[in-house]
Amino acid sequence: MTASPRPVPLSVQPDGIPPDLVAADQFVVWKYVGDDKGKWTKPPYIASDPARLASSTDPATWRPYRIAIDTYLDGKCDGIGVPMVDGLAGVDLDHCIDDQGVIAPWAMAIVTAINTYAERSPSGHGLRLLVRGTLPPGRRKAGPVEMYDSGRYLTVTGQHLDGTPTTIEERTAALAVLHAQTFAAKATKPKASSTMPVLSLGDAELLDKARRASNGSKFSALWAGDISGHASHSEADLALCNLLAFWTNWDAGQMDRLFRQSGLMRDKWDTRHGEQAYGDATIEKAISGCRETYSGARPTVVSVDAPMPEPEPEAVPVMPMPYTFAPAVPHDHFISQWIDYASRCTDGAHEYHEAAALGILADATPTVRARLTQYPNGLGTNFYGLLIGDSTSSRKSTSKDLARDVLYRVLPSSLCSDAFSPEGFVEQLAARPRQSTCLFVDEFSELLSKLHHAPHMAGMKGLFLTVYGGGNYSYHKHSKRAKDGTKILDEDHIVDPHLSVLGCTTPAIFESLTEPDVLSGLLPRFAVIMPTSKPARRPFFESDDDLDGARDHLARHVGRLHAWATSLATSRAVRFEPGVLSRLDALFFEPLEQAGAAQTETGRAMLSRLSATALKLCLLVAAGRPDTADHAALVVTTDDAESAMIIARRWQSYALAFAARIGESDFERKLQRVLVVVRQRRSVPRHVLARLAHCDKKTLDSIRDTLVDRGQIVAVQIKADMGRPGELWQVDSGKGGQA
Numbered sequence: 201m202t203a204s205p206r207p208v209p210l211s212v213q214p215d216g217i218p219p220d221l222v223a224a225d226q227f228v229v230w231k232y233v234g235d236d237k238g239k240w241t242k243p244p245y246i247a248s249d250p251a252r253l254a255s256s257t258d259p260a261t262w263r264p265y266r267i268a269i270d271t272y273l274d275g276k277c278d279g280i281g282v283p284m285v286d287g288l289a290g291v292d293l294d295h296c297i298d299d300q301g302v303i304a305p306w307a308m309a310i311v312t313a314i315n316t317y318a319e320r321s322p323s324g325h326g327l328r329l330l331v332r333g334t335l336p337p338g339r340r341k342a343g344p345v346e347m348y349d350s351g352r353y354l355t356v357t358g359q360h361l362d363g364t365p366t367t368i369e370e371r372t373a374a375l376a377v378l379h380a381q382t383f384a385a386k387a388t389k390p391k392a393s394s395t396m397p398v399l400s401l402g403d404a405e406l407l408d409k410a411r412r413a414s415n416g417s418k419f420s421a422l423w424a425g426d427i428s429g430h431a432s433h434s435e436a437d438l439a440l441c442n443l444l445a446f447w448t449n450w451d452a453g454q455m456d457r458l459f460r461q462s463g464l465m466r467d468k469w470d471t472r473h474g475e476q477a478y479g480d481a482t483i484e485k486a487i488s489g490c491r492e493t494y495s496g497a498r499p500t501v502v503s504v505d506a507p508m509p510e511p512e513p514e515a516v517p518v519m520p521m522p523y524t525f526a527p528a529v530p531h532d533h534f535i536s537q538w539i540d541y542a543s544r545c546t547d548g549a550h551e552y553h554e555a556a557a558l559g560i561l562a563d564a565t566p567t568v569r570a571r572l573t574q575y576p577n578g579l580g581t582n583f584y585g586l587l588i589g590d591s592t593s594s595r596k597s598t599s600k601d602l603a604r605d606v607l608y609r610v611l612p613s614s615l616c617s618d619a620f621s622p623e624g625f626v627e628q629l630a631a632r633p634r635q636s637t638c639l640f641v642d643e644f645s646e647l648l649s650k651l652h653h654a655p656h657m658a659g660m661k662g663l664f665l666t667v668y669g670g671g672n673y674s675y676h677k678h679s680k681r682a683k684d685g686t687k688i689l690d691e692d693h694i695v696d697p698h699l700s701v702l703g704c705t706t707p708a709i710f711e712s713l714t715e716p717d718v719l720s721g722l723l724p725r726f727a728v729i730m731p732t733s734k735p736a737r738r739p740f741f742e743s744d745d746d747l748d749g750a751r752d753h754l755a756r757h758v759g760r761l762h763a764w765a766t767s768l769a770t771s772r773a774v775r776f777e778p779g780v781l782s783r784l785d786a787l788f789f790e791p792l793e794q795a796g797a798a799q800t801e802t803g804r805a806m807l808s809r810l811s812a813t814a815l816k817l818c819l820l821v822a823a824g825r826p827d828t829a830d831h832a833a834l835v836v837t838t839d840d841a842e843s844a845m846i847i848a849r850r851w852q853s854y855a856l857a858f859a860a861r862i863g864e865s866d867f868e869r870k871l872q873r874v875l876v877v878v879r880q881r882r883s884v885p886r887h888v889l890a891r892l893a894h895c896d897k898k899t900l901d902s903i904r905d906t907l908v909d910r911g912q913i914v915a916v917q918i919k920a921d922m923g924r925p926g927e928l929w930q931v932d933s934g935k936g937g938q939a
Contacts, residue, residue, distance in 0.1 A: 363850030425463020548595030644703030
């Protein structure tokens with residue numbers, strides 16, 4: 201049998217790799233290697249000499265990050281990786297991303313529970329969580345979940361999963377919980393059972409005792425990979441496992457972990473033989489034949505239920521940055537149903553649809569107030585959102601317009617005028633006490649510029665800041681005099697406002713933004729939604745009754761929710777289930793403060809209001825449940841809080857990316873877009889780049905000259921069979937394509 205087509209791995213994104221991993225400077229590289237049974241493996245190689253195999257347990261074969269990434273950018277390997285040392289562990293979630301980029305709920309639940317740096321695996325269909333910590337003894341594989349903390353290396357793509365931390369967190373306790381949940385579930389169907397003794401030796405102590413035992417020379421030889429004296433490599437494998445079974449007290453997980461560190465380890469260990477992997481079968485045979493252990497126990501019936509990991513997906517070419525979206529709420533939730541509807545109408549990113557759904561829920565719940573010590577007037581559900589994307593292809597405005605259309609059908613009076621003066625805007629809000637007002641802005645950058653610089657908009661920024669928190673606002677227009685000369689004050693009073701804003705803008709906003717724009721306090725109140733990819737393009741098609749029915753169903757839901765929220769003379773109260781607020785504080789608010797302390801002043805400013813936004817998200821997620829109107833108060837459950845944290849972490853990532861791009865020029869944006877393509881493809885014709893970058897000849901000449909001057913590319917003239925000669929842009933192998 202010949203190998204299946206060579207897989208096309210995701211490209212490595214250097215900017216996405218956690219800094220602490222880069223600083224460790226312990227890297228290997230890897231290449232796909234096919235065998236005669238059609239299976240592709242990823243053995244590690246020495247970064248400075250990619251023709252020689254590396255070892256995940258031999259530091260002499262590890263190299264600094266710079267060497268590994270240069271070897272990758274030179275096209276001499278398929279990816280880079282890091283050995284699991286210094287407390288580094290990994291959790292693999294296989295086949296959890298479908299062809300549309302949607303992450304399976306079971307996988308997202310694990311991502312949320314561990315709450316550490318997560319990235320897409322080289323296949324594009326799996327996720328990898330990198331953590332600091334140690335695993336409990338026991339098994340390491342169960343179906344699509346694998347957990348390791350030693351004896352292996354981890355591939356690293358830098359394809360960071362939006363919404364997860366950008367740092368590798370210490371999660372020993374969380375790993376223990378996940379390990380217990382994962383492997384306890386598989387223990388319900390054992391092939392046989394036994395009472396396993398408690399493990400008494402750690403790895404280091406075990407190896408020391410085994411080497412000093414009476415048969416220590418035999419153990420040491422096998423451990424070093426010496427198969428002399430054995431009829432075959434497989435017989436040597438079993439001999440070492442026989443010894444490990446004794447010293448580990450039949451602990452299959454520890455046996456597997458240790459064997460992988462030995463000189464006998466080879467790719468065959470993980471190959472499937474019927475229903476079992478070769479390694480699992482060898483461990484089972486060794487345990488079954490072991491009549492006494494280091495603890496002195498004697499087995500009765502011993503068997504190891506070692507499920508095989510799912511086979512690698514069929515190798516198909518994948519896009520360098522496939523679109524993925526992690527659903528935060530169950531399928532019957534309003535947000536999920538809205539995303540389903542909107543994604544049938546447009547190919548915009550689901551993150552835009554999610555934000556639009558939240559805006560709808562905010563507009564439908566004007567009287568909901570959470571009474572918290574930090575918010576004496578109550579925290580409302582109104583929120584400000586900013587959708588950022590390219591002018592034509594992102595479909596952000598389409599996503600926004602779908603939300604506006606439904607609100608027009610259900611709550612038309614809540615929609616704010618598209619054009620207004622400061623006086624007119626204040627009048628609208630003043631005429632709607634305790635009622636919703638929703639402002640949709642197509643060109644938010646223009647509005648922001650006017651708020652900062654236009655004399656006639658003076659005071660509007662302060663108005664937006666005040667009403668965001670539900671505060672009352674008085675606006676003095678001018679004084680009048682009655683016929684008798686009495687002075688009459690002409691004022692508008694905004695009482696109990698509930699203003700939500702959903703704005704759209706292009707990346708051109710970064711060119712005009714300055715740090716004072718952020719530090720002034722208005723922008724940090726906006727949830728930034730800035731996805732880096734989107735679903736595949738959809739052609740135009742006619743709407744049908746089914747699609748209209750879905751829209752009408754959602755509209756009725758909004759109407760019922762609004763009727764419930766406004767049916768009382770007083771505000772709708774909010775109740776948090778016991779432990780919800782403390783869990784939010786421990787898992788999100790406190791880590792957010794720590795993350796902010798490590799940022800630039802602009803980054804800290806963009807994160808400064810995210811705690812309040814996360815609390816609003818809790819209220820909105822609770823409002824979108826199907827059973828919300830069945831309760832006298834809005835009840836925020838633990839599940840609501842977990843869902844809110846998924847969204848808030850996604851927005852945290854966007855907020856920091858937003859802060860980092862302030863002051864970025866249009867030229868630099870186009871240059872970076874071109875550079876990404878060249879790095880991914882290694883060699884690209886100029887005419888292809890011109891089409892992708894949407895720029896004219898003069899601009900493309902400037903981009904080429906700048907990249908050449910920076911040592912990031914080389915431009916090679918090529919002869920064409922017909923017509924004018926062309927130009928090929930390639931990664932500069934001398935600099936690795938890095939600045």
